[in-house]
Amino acid sequence: MTLSRIRIGSAPDSWGVWFPxxxxxxxxxRFLDEVSDSGYAWIELGPYGYLPTDPxxxxxxxxxxxxRVSxxxxxxxxxxxPEVWDATWExxxxVAELTRATGAGHLVVIPSFWRDDKTGKVLExxxxxxxxxxxLTTGTERLAREVGDRYGLRIVVHPxxxxxxDTEENVTRFLDATDPELVQLCLDTGHYAYCGGDSVRLIETYGERIGYLHLKQVAPxxxxxxxxxxxPFGPAVARGVMCEPPLGVPELPPVLEAAQALGVELFAIVEQDMYPCPPDRPLPIARRTRQYLRGCGA
Incomplete structure (x- = not known):
């Protein structure tokens, strides 16, 4: 199958970048040089301040x-x-201003962690x-309206x-409680599998809510x-819980085919969590992953 509606990219995350x-x-x-050398045409900005913030x-x-930036x-x-709104909006x-300036159309929204991803300290x-x-649901809808009205961007919430x-139960609860016209998902195949979810089933059940993809696999x-x-997630990543395709789960061809069948243009950004990692490790993996995805028709 030729995945004509899927636009493949990568992100700083695949180079071990988690912080500004x-x-x-x-x-x-070096990240920009290597992601281009690997054959990707699209990137995400990553943590604000890592890439230049001057547009x-x-x-x-x-x-x-x-x-190009997605x-x-x-x-x-x-x-x-509501008491956290002002700090959140700041x-x-x-990030939205810089994202718009690059010509991108999406803002990936990640809910805050209940435990620290580096230390494992339980925060709540x-x-x-x-x-x-x-x-959470009313605040996300407000964020979607404000970001859309002021910056012309579409938010996609990242389980x-x-x-x-995180889990299928919580993702379903979140989707059922938010306005489909405002709130879409960034489905990260690795995170969803990590939390026990089935990406193909989610796409087939809530297809109209899938606005963006992160491609990732988990080592079972x-x-x-x-x-x-x-x-905690950070130590899990350091142990190698996320792996390069096709070595893990979920299988990516069925996910990409289900996404293609939605009939809409979708970004599918490779995000192999690798923090921390040796500086020479990401490039060969990125090249192999891009070649693998070409073999899948993307």
Whole structure:
């Protein structure tokens, strides 16, 4: 099958980049050089401040490498209620402004972690109360309206391990409680499998809510260890829970075929979590992954 509606890209995450500035990460210039060399045409901005935040410089750096930006990313804790709105919007507005300036049309929204992804420290209860669910859903709808009205961007909410939007049950609850006209998902195949979900079934059931894809696979053996030990996400990644395709689950061809069948244009951004990783590790993996996806028709 030729996946004519799927636009393939990659992200700083696949180069071990989780933070704006970290001594264990490669310089942003090297990331841009290597992602272009790997055969990708699209990238995400990654953590705000990693790539240049001056729009003119960022455009110049991406254009000369024949790269385009698909989305920016923000983290939010909207389940805490209206009192966090102002601080949330300050962060979102900065990222949205830069995202719009690059010509991108999406803003990936990741709910805040209930435990720290580096230290494993428990920050709050892993289950939301009914009131917190209402804050999360109404706050997300408000964010979608504001981002759309002010910046012309579409938000796509990213179910993520160690957040409150993670399992099939919680993702379904979130979707059923939000306006389909406002709120779509960024389906991350690796995170959803990590949390026990079936990506193909989600696409077939909630197809109109799928606005964006992250392509990722989980190593089943490592995942079994992670679940048995209840490891936080960061240490799980360091152990190698996310692996390059086609070595893990879910199988990507059925996911891509289900997405193609939706009949809409979709970004599918490769995001193989690898923090921290040796600086020379990502490039060969990125090349092999791009070749593999070409073999899948993408």
């Amino acid at each position: 500035d970290d001594p264990q990460q490669i310089p942003w210039q 003119d410089r960022l455009r110049a750096e991406t254009e000369r490498r024949e790269l 989305a920016g990313t923000v983290f939010t804790g909207l389940h805490h209620g 962060h979102v507005a900065r 209860d892993r289950e939301l109360t009914a009131e917190q669910w209402r804050h 993520h391990a160690d957040t409150h939007v 053996g490592v995942l079994a260890e992670v679940r048995a030990e209840d490891l």
